[in-house]
Amino acid sequence: MKRRLFLCMLIASLLLLSGCWDRIEIQDRLLVMAVAIDKNQPDAEKKRNYYEFTAQLTEARALSSQQSSSNIAPVWNVTTTAPSIFESIRLLATRVARPPYFDHLQVIIIGEDVATDGIDDALDLFYRDHESRPKIKLVIAKGKAKDALKVQPKLLAVSGQYISKLTEEGETKTARQPRVTTIGQFASHYHGGLHCVLPAIHLHRHEVKMAGGAIMKHDKLAGWLSDSEVKALRWIKGTFNAGDEVIAKEGGDDQEKVMTFEVRGAKASVETGIRDGKPVIALRIRGEGSLAEDGFNHHPTLALWKKREEEFSRTIKKSVEKLIARMQKEQIDIFGFGEEMRRHQYPYWKKYKEEWDELFQRADVQVDVKIYIRRIGQFS
Known part of the structure; x- marks a missing residue:
């Protein structure tokens, strides 16, 4: 009897369940894969700048390369203009018949004009909105950001996905671009009073660099x-941690030859101090890798091996000192030296933190570089 009563109550409780009343199938969702933000001023008399907001919309079938019709494009770049990012997104409803979903947003591209004025206001909505993830990648475009979404990559149908993958591949295969920066990381840097370097994107017809x-x-x-x-x-x-350094110089036959050092790992440490009221920064860099190419000698001796290490060490030290000198002249500490001063010279930092840009210009930065070649390859 009790068992029968329990079953009746269980069946009756099913009537109270609401179910997935607001469910939207994945194939019906309109996904936002990338966003481009530029500046637009429609009326010269208005002092307030307007945002030119471009959302790259696609469907799940486009990401899996399964098109329902050859007449339907895999992506749609929709642009709206408004004084705020929030209003720009709401204006998408006047052009798009389905609500866009930002859960899958992979990259935000900021145009050069917006970046010159400041990007924090443009990103404010993405910091706050519950649909936005703090791991969305952030990129600065040389020129108009929306033009980057117009490129037609050869192997991927969605240019936003192509750009997102480029940032990841570039970090693991080469050191010619900064490490991937997300909107969450940028917010931490900016609100912590730090300067930084963001990945840059250069536009071409069918690709970006x-x-x-x-x-x-x-x-x-x-x-x-x-x-x-x-x-x-x-x-x-x-x-x-991945990439190469190349030294090019004339060989014995008056032709330019190259040596290539394949980097396998690097470490850097910073020690700080105060001398005569000026910051003293000792930068120690250590790197190791393989000799990938040697256009001068295919049968190196131990002495020649050490000579190659010294040559690469001098080359890297020269490039490092040149960049530090440039940033000191421009009074922009992109290296985090100020943060090291705060950690290890806090009384001095607390007294002069508002003047750090000027102090950084006069800081004595000492650079020590040592490169170790672990492998030179095989020879018959």
């Missing part, structure tokens, strides 16, 4: 780093 970096002084674009300068930055930060 991820190389070099955008120098961000607080949240404003202050200049650009070349890909070789980014390599020096990666040495300074100890994040040069």
Whole structure:
């Protein structure tokens, strides 16, 4: 009797369950894969700048390369113009018949004009919105950001996905671009009073090039780093874990020859001090890898091996010192030296932290580089 009563109550409780009343099938969702933010001023008399917001929309079937019809494009770049990012997103409803979902947003591309004025306001909604993830990648475009979404990559149907993968591949295969930066990491840097370098994207017709970096002084674009300068930055930060260094010089036959050092790992340490009221920073860089190419001698001796290590050490030290000198002249500490002063010289930092940009310009930075060649390859 009790068992029968329990079953009746269990069946009756099923009537109270609401079920998935608001369920939307994955094939019906309109996914936002990438966002581009540019500046637009429709009326010259208005002092307030308007955002030109471009969302790249796609469906799940496009990501799996399964198109329901050849007449349907895999992606749709929709642009709206409004004084705020929130209103720009709401205006998508006037052009798109289905609500966009930002859960799968992979990358935000900021145009050069917006970056020059400051990007924190443009990112504010993405910091706060529950659909946005703090791991969304952040990239600065050389020129218009929306043009990056117009490229037609050869192997991927969705350009936003292509750009997102480029940032990941570039970090693991080469050091010619900064490490991947997310909106969460940028927010921590900016609100912590630190400067940083963001990945830069250069536009071409059917592809984009991820190389070099955008120098961000607080949240404003202050200049650009070349890909070789980014390599020096990666040495300074100890994040040069994949890539190469090349030395080119004339050989015995008056033709230019090259040596290539394949980097397998790097470490950097910083020691700070105070001398005569000025910051003293001792930077120690250690790297190791393989001799990938040697255009001068195919049968190296131990003495020649050590000579190659010294040559690469001098070359890297020169590039590092050159970048530090440039940033000191521009008074932009992109290396985190100020943070090291805060950690290890706190009384001094507390007294002069508001003047750090000027103090950084006069800081005595000492660089010590040592490269170790672990392998030279096989010879018959």
